[in-house]
Amino acid sequence: MHSEQATLSRPQGPQPQPAVDPPAVLRELLARADVQIGGSRPWDMRVNDGRAFRRILTQWSLGAGESYMDGDWDCERLDMMFERLLRAELDRTAPGLARLKLLAESLRQRLFNLQTVERAHQVGERHYDAGNDVFEAMLDSRMIYSCAYWEQARDLEQAQEHKLEMICRKLELRPGETLLDIGCGWGGLARFAAERHGVRVTGVTISKEQLALAQQRCAGLPVTLLLQDYRSLEGRFDKIVSVGMFEHVGLKNYGVYFDTARRLLAPEGLFLLHTIGVDRSAPHTDPWIERYIFPNGKLPSPRELAGALEGRFIVEDWHNFGTDYDRTLMAWAERFEAAWPRLAPQYDEGFRRMFRYYLLSCAGFFRSRQGQLWQLVLTRPDRRGVYRSVRPGPAAA
Template sequence: MSSSCIEDESLRSSEWFRIVNEMLGRAEIALNGPQPFDIQVHNPAFFKRVLQEGSLGLGESYMDGWWDCDRLDIFFTRAINAGLEHQLPHHLKDTLRIAAAKLVNLQSKKRSWIVGREHYDLGNDLFERMLDEHMQYSCGYWKDATTLSEAQNAKLKLICEKLALKPGMKLLDIGCGWGGLAEFAARHYGVSVFGVTISAEQQKMAQQRCEGLDVTILLQDYRDLHEQFDRIASVGMFEHVGPKNYATYFDVVDRNLKPQGLFLLHSIGANQSHDKVDPWINKYIFPNGRLPSISQIAAASEPHFVMEDWHNFGADYDKTLMAWAERFHKTWPEISQNYSERFYRMFNYYLNACAGAFRARDIQLWQIVFSRGVDNGLRVAR
């Protein structure tokens, strides 16, 4: 290579550095700085990669060990509050993905099983150690809690109380996970529970967890449900439904809910209605996921139900994710032989990035209670 080419490459590299440094400066984040939220760059190609590939390049370069940060959660909180995600370029693939989401049903029956295989079937050894004893992979309720176990126990109790569960009732759990809610409701409230999941690993553990209780766990798409239930709950599943299926989802709930029934929807939510999908999260964590907005949920639910209560405790997801991250780090030596170092960096990045987003209030956590509007004297629990 000629000296002029080397000089040109050096100039381009310094320009990439200058732009990234200037952007991070708006969030008071330094390159190779002393603060725990500053980033330490190990590969100078990092700057060009981030500016050309945006969010995907940022996440993948971290997975590749090109940079580090002691407190990724604070880094993301600062970056989001400074609006840096809006200043990163949109890769052509991101644009095509948004277009595809508009034209194609990415959460069809056939495609709905993808997230089960690629995320929830990662390995029970990981989730058993990272989560609480109820295996709750959704936001805990930290109002009076000081530990993850207390927060998740409080969340399960809150759901059951909001649904006003009584012995002898039939409860449908759409997206039942590892059976934590099913077991809790059957054991403490005397209800009969029917749970569905799209994860084979979750079904296996849920059946073991609920052995001896009046609980049925099936590997089944929610669209194939045709029964009648007194109560329906859906916890941390609506994020995988997709806008093209919101109307169908509420049709399914409607046809399976008895006239005097109640339905509780527990979901992460977006502040605005948009077609954005974070490309890194979509590729590595939750394929084909979409966060609903208030208006999208309202439009899909209003032909069927009265909204009795809308409870936002999104700030609690920050605490939940940080508790998961702490347990993940502690348990890593026990399970590291089953996973790669790149997986460790990927999962660490995911937990901390999401914690930062909730802390910045960029995304929310909603529990919504619906009824048919009958005069049943309902007073929703808190």
């Protein structure tokens, strides 16, 4: 067990006093994952209000998350519970009315483009603009909000630095080159690439809060940061990088996204795409994540991603280190819990439970291996240079 996992505090709240016996259908479904209602193991569910049963059975994932936020139930180790639920594929086994609601959501996502230019700023406003103080407390000093690389790292700070150096080495950055950072966040990668590798960086984000802090952090460097949608970008760049942004593009926009990247990339250039993925194609996004964390998000499957790349880019390298996201999320959760006493005056208990549920359920998602983390190195079909895949060794430390 990672040290980050072992030091999380127990959730605060009333001790379980189930108002009614759990419905047999719910008890039987959870038993498939070796999760008990009212059990004593760290991954068991402890119910504080019997209304949780109705909310879960009628709304499944959304009902479970909302009732947890409201304090209807608790679990000492949410990460362990979700690993078991997802390995048993209970996310794909919704009962009765909940199944109908998921089918309706699948139909909505298939029929409509939820990631249009007009809707693109919603995720920035709802999640990334939540408050820089939360992310400053939770993340490393560079505020890198994506999976770290832990192979040779001692802690989160070093793991994120190793990830940034690995990206720069995969891109073969050289002094004087131009780098486009699609989804630049708080500017951590842009600053690292400019300082360590001497490149000129243009970064775009859809979050006003991210932009303001990123501009402060990159002041005095050859870094230009813009509040702009990727589809309106112009110019030509030697290298392109996109870390943790593709999850917001949406299946209906994959073609436009890769066509835009190909148009912006120099013929001999390299494009590194860093994205979360899923082990198989999913008809819809998790409803709770969609409503409370990442509106309009969509995680690609290998087939969906490969299909969009076909005819547009050559896949030079496809690197999966999804298990490292488990450890990254557990480190973030530990830091968030430690910082809560100073964050509490600005945020209520519902916000704390929401963020805790988000971080730990996602840790279980990656631990179950449903969740993947991919770095792809892509080149235009007309590139003549030979690319040699990079994996970090002692030099990365």
